[in-house]
Amino acid sequence: MSDSQVRIAGGDTIRSLHADLPVNATFHIWLKATKPDVPGSLSFSNVRGKFGEVSVTNAEEYEFRIFHVFGGGSVELDYDTYQTSVSVAYWFALADVLETGITVLHTNPGNAPPNIPDSYHFRPPFGWMNDPNGFGRFGGRPHLFYQHYSHGLRWNTMHWGHAVSSDYLRWRHMPIFLFPSEDLTARPDKRGGAYSGSAVPLADGPGIRVFFTEQVQDRSPEQQIQLTATSSDLITAGNADVILPYRPLDEGLTTDFRDPYVFKGPDGRWKMLLGSQSDEGGVVLLYETHDHTAATGWTYIGKLLVEKHYRTTAIECPCLLPLDGPATDPATRWVLILGLMNSEDQSTRRKNLTMAIVGWFDGQTFAKEFEQELDFGTDNYAFQAFVDGDAIVGIGWLANWADTGPAIDFPTAMTLPRNIHLSAGELHTPPIGAAESLRSHILDRTRLAAGEQVSFINGAVEILFELERPGAHFRLKLQHPTVRLEVVVDDEGLAICHEDGGAAESPHYIAKGARPKRLRIFLDYGSIEVFADRGRWAGTKRISGFEPVQSARLIAETGAVLHATVWALKP
Template sequence: MTEFEADLDAGDIVHLWQKAPSRTSLSEVVVTGGGSEPVRRAGAHSDDFTRSVFEAPMAGTYRFGWQEPGTAVSLAYSFAPSRLADEGVRLLHTTAKNRASEARYKLHFQAPWGWMNDPNGLCQIDGASHLFYQHYPHSLRWNTMHWGHAVSENLVDWIDQPIFLEPRAELLADNGLTGGAFSGSAIPHAGGGVRVFYTDREDDREPSQEWQITTMSPDMLSAGPSTPIITDRPSIPNFGKDIRDPYVFKGPDGLWKMVVAGADDRGGLVLLYETRDPEAADGWTFVGILHREPLSRSIPAECPGLVALDGEGEGLYALIFGIIGYRDEATRRRNLSYAIVGRFDGRTFEPIARREVDFGTDCYAIQAFQHADGPVGIAWAANWTDVFKDRDFASAMTFPRRFIWQDGQLRMPPVEGVKALRTGVATEALVGAGSVPLARGLGEIEIELATPGAPFRLDFAHPDHGIALVYDGAALELVFDPPGNRVVPRYLTPTTTLKTVRIFVDVGLIEIYADDGLQCATKRIDSDQPISAIELHVDPAAVRTARLWNLRPRLGAAA
């Protein structure tokens, strides 16, 4: 008998994820304790783990047991429904296959178990920000997609919630089928809760098909029955098989709008749909091509978004998207993301300015939403070029970034909430200090040049990777030399007037913000080992400020 124990209050809920060796048999978990008769939870006929639910009838210690190999349990967590938003879930059981890394990502959000990729459904409700994300709970490798969920009051400290959205039951029942609850968005519902939009697909037919789905959640705990809302491809000549990642928002004309991504034979496309349904639940019609990304071949756009700017940008929108499968030949970087600022009248988009989202490229599928402090975006801090089907892959989300239109340029600095991680100045003067240690491998580095454009070099001491941030007066480059013989891209951006740089160092991740987010770089470090020290090389006369802040781990990060 394999088992675990949990101390539960009356009314506490436990979610168990269980399966049998094959779908011809049923798994069984037996719950004992609490002064009541044993309770048996039988799983479904399924090739994958499915959720069973147990509610504690009274306070006490409960034992959850099962016989292997007839039953396997991948995951179990408990929560008190009345305190869920404040306390989150309590992890009770994982396995070696889906256990999250305790060494990495002390500052940045990572899934509490399993695989994670694109952020989804970003929204703010009653002051709390909700982050949903692409998720497979039962291993650290991509598989049939679910949606995970976390909430935050400050966009930095996240509280894990129950798994929110599950794929169609038939996909879990048969490993031969493909599909899942893929990327999408959410809008707050006037009656409470959210309406969610996402993509599902079937690769098991010719041609393969993708379609857009909607569902409601009145309680932010789980999603109700789903309904297809866009099932046909638009009438565009030579349109490809991809139509995905619905992003829904209220347009300037008061109608609900949706952008989805795809491709034709000339490049990536962002498509626009709209509906007059005030609930956004039905009546979606194709408006037209909102943006075409000219490419040498058919490469789909992904994860589009269109977010209204404020301040100096009042009346403007930022169109964001990624290009999956694209390679920049000059730098060998892959899967780049872009933001285009322009005017949107509800049906057409007129570009004004364009920028690359992140020259480090480990900032993919960025999604923006309207926060009380202005538009904010979060991205997956990874890149598909580093993902291999036969290898585990731990990943995190970037820090949330603001979208600020200033002096005719789009800046993407981190949100003010990141300052809540500071615990004090570790070193006030990095210039001439030599090698400066990083406590627990965490730190924030601030550099302000007295002479804009003055060269410098910042070295990061790491046992496995060679890492340096180099500025020669013409380009800012993150020099990255991982172990092995792999060809490494050049992560650089041109700038001759660089004045300020903020660098956040986490275990497994670096984020760089130059000139208040005018240029950004994110780089995932595939190692459990922290950066132990930094060393700044610069002409002292060229520097106004160069300090290192100590940072605390985010709440919920492993100690």
């Protein structure tokens, strides 16, 4: 953040934010009046004096303002905290923002990100975040959009945040990409906004087309409808158009109708998946269009899948990808990934599971071959993936709705990006190969394997070890200040043991029957991710707070551990 200070003079409290700008800089500022009858304002000045101002009258919610500074140089932003509250202020230069990102001048204690510079997981620069959206490679770079609310750490009116990267691991924050309607942003009443969706390249030029659900809670007859918008500069979205104003008729669906995922089918046509719910269970709906731009002409094909497991209500965030060959080959298997909203595995008490179903997709129907859980830890939710060259890359929300809600401060992260592939008839989801670039230096190569305690210098660690035989029993005890945390393999399978001392009994995070030989475990401030046998089993668990894991000890039968390495990681 740039310099800021509070000046008190003559009984007035003035806050000043300082910025050294290039030419043609753009400010994005959210501010509100502190009193209903007195406007709030923020002024811009330089050595020649005041040259601009933005003002608002809303005292309920922060209003968005744009201000351009063409000349560059040293600029002061001043506002009276008695009359004005500022939530977020950042600036960027449109000409090079994709290379440099935004510069955040100001957040406040209610929406500030955690101060954990050693953390390597993606987090927003301010505010709330949930589902990944529009994940893809556009203009040569990976882009990540996400569900976002700027003004607090609690879920509220949904926007799309945005970041770009070169390696999926190190991200530059972009300006807010997609805004809800002005009516929805007038009050922080959680009525809706720009919900989850996807993005595809523009058909006739550079840029992208995004698809998203607009929710308005009190709208009748449809709370949720589907919209599309385009962006030629990959930085801001244009006006959105409605493409699906109604649910399919005579299908017995609830008002759940959301999360459009758009992709090219085996027949070369654009397809769209949507999540919904019926009396039968969760539903995946399939649409298609003959329009090569995907802008219009969307027609309903039918129910692609009905999910009855685990008392699922609605399906969320479905995506479908060719898995072991080109999309146009009828022999190619596809993987259908879907979040099971309100589901519960009663044998383990795990909720909101994510399933991956492998089968064949002919453009109209999906024939299942087998299915497996995407993540036995369940904190890899709303997973979204796309085909990047010859590999599938995906990312999920490192959280679970079982642990949060609209009344809970909940700063979260995204998971490590993962590949998806078939191996010996099983689905594997290992971390992307670039994850090795996070390694800073080796902390240990002998003591952990010998059963000794290994201390960590910070909370960013990778532990890699191999067992003498598949399924050899072990217990990796991870010392954490507030949580009992272990990774265990025993006769029942591979498990993450997580006990935080809460009143409710913790779910049993287990991959039943798993007999792994090779373990790779990533620790970060607030999370653990376990990958066994190169992603044959993956388990992701959020850890409340940001206290680091301090040390590890590996307890196993004599000779069961062939070798073990502990790496310090850096972002």
